[in-house]
Amino acid sequence: MKKIALLVASAVLAMHAHAASSRPSWVVNQVYTYNHQFAATNSADLATKMSTMAGSPFLFYRGTDHVFMQDMATLPASLYTSVQTGYTWLGGDTHIGNFGSNRDSSGTQVFAVGDFDEGYLGQYVWDLRRLAVSMILAGRENGIADADITTAINTMVGAYLDKMDAFKGTGDELTFQLKNGNTSGAVQDTISAGASDSRSSLLSKYTQLNGSARVFQTTSQLVPVSGATYTALVNSMSGYINSIAASKQYAASYYTVKDIRQKLGSGVGSLGKLRYYLLLEGPSSSTSDDVIVEMRQSVSGAVATINNGKLPASSYAYNEGNRVARTLKAQLINADVLAGYTSANGMAFFLHEKSPWQQDIDLAALSTAGKPNTAATYLGQALASAHALADQDYDATVVSYSIDKQVTDAVTSKSSFKSELANFAYDYATQVTLDWQAFVAAKNAGTPLY
Structure with a gap:
């Protein structure tokens, strides 16, 4: 009888597992601590995030x-x-x-x-x-x-x-x-x-033709990067390409970087992480089939903070961008062949195609x-x-x-x-x-x- 009573009590506890309480100091501290790590590099997005x-x-x-x-x-x-x-x-x-x-x-x-x-x-x-x-x-x-x-x-x-x-x-x-x-x-x-979406509509949204060359538009959410950052991101491409399985790699010319912008204002939870759009040559020299790749800063995930070590860092080559890429590949059939990872300026990044056909x-x-x-x-x-x-x-x-x-x-x-x-x-x-x-x-x- 005691065992049955214990099981019933446990069931009641699990079904009503959380009595809500006011905890303002704790919540504000959690928000500050998590977001402060991005304050030095992307305060503009953090202001947007808080609003x-x-x-x-x-x-x-x-x-x-x-x-x-x-x-x-x-x-x-x-x-x-x-x-x-x-x-x-x-x-x-x-x-x-x-x-x-x-x-x-x-x-x-x-x-x-x-x-x-x-x-x-x-x-x-x-x-x-x-x-x-x-x-x-x-x-x-x-x-x-x-x-x-x-x-x-x-x-x-x-x-x-x-x-x-x-x-x-x-x-x-x-x-x-x-x-x-x-x-x-x-x-x-x-x-x-x-x-029903198309590559041409995506390119029209974010890019423009400058003579015979396609480049990104410059807007309040598409911001030019410094020369040093531009060079660092271009140099990181070799690591990114090597992160893609050889059987899924395109010709080297496909990954030629034509232009770069920092992307501001996207998402909610990810605001604060650095996010870049890279315009790639794509399958041909035509400007109509250029490809946009999103390159997003990756840090240790929220689950890892409470379950640290469950997924050994060695399983994702000690790169948080690879952890993200591996999750995508693990959870989807026929996953994005442009999903990969690299490092730049001492930070890990996850890369994938900014798909013309993505719809939330x-x-x-x-x-x-x-x-x-x-x-x-x-x-x-x-x-x-x-x-x-x-x-x-x-x-x-x-x-x-x-x-x-x-x-x-x-x-x-x-x-x-x-x-x-x-x-x-x-x-x-x-x-x-x-x-x-x-x-x-x-x-x-x-x-x-x-």
Whole structure:
């Protein structure tokens, strides 16, 4: 009887894992400490970041993955985890705004996870929790009732678990993709919107012809770099090219740098990290097929701060940009062949194509009750696909388990797990709102935030 009572008490604790509390000093210190590392090199983006995060609890949440992961280290764990599921290769910042569509290297437009900066090993439930909380915050911002948000969360979790169960023992994850033909609603719209884009429209947005040469435009968000920086970035290209598998490398002329700009104002959580756009020659000397590569500063991820050593630095050549690139390659089928890494000016960088066909899910389109629920199925399936691909199927020296099997075996009650996750998400959404209020008060008071 005592054992049963203990199990019941543990279940109640896990289902209501977080009693929200006011913690203004701690939150402000967390924001300052994380962002101060970028203050000397990119204070302009940090000012933008603070103003953006003050806009709403959801935007604050997007900019404070490091706070969320600190809480994951101290809050009660899910009942439905195991030692083995702790080796899931996470996205690490899996909120609803980090899903979208893109053209894979085979030319297929697919819907999938779309951000890899925080990639690291940890408990699969951390990605699910972060996604569920974001669904509450974004849903409330869109005027969706909590009852309908709960339905969507349950749908997302159910789709994730069902897909992991379907992957278990089959290898189906190696071919599963969300496309136009097996999706609907806002997700299908996201796929169609991305497929209708073109390279010419992307080049028109960011570049111009200067005589017979194509160069970047200069705007408030596309800023020329110093001569020293330009030279350092060009010199780093050899390291980048060598980071790409020989079988996926193009001719050397493809990577010829034609122009460089610093890109300001992109993203929320990544604001503060140096971001450059490099205009490359591409497959021919024609200006119509030039390629834009994004080169983004990479630092130790938020998951690593609470799970340090789980993913050995030797597995990503001691370069944080490689950790990001490896996460992308692990979690996607037919991944971007331009994904790679290098170092410049003593910093690590992740590089990938600024794709003409990349399209984020339009959160404003999820503004009526049924739409988030429809999208939730594909969010859960996309996350399951990412987790299941990035296990022993990708690199057994990093993850030696079949994660789809381990997760399926760990979740002994789908209904109880759904309740646990939803209860956690609502409790934590309340905490985020309190933290946001403390942040806004500190910002308005002139408290240094970076």
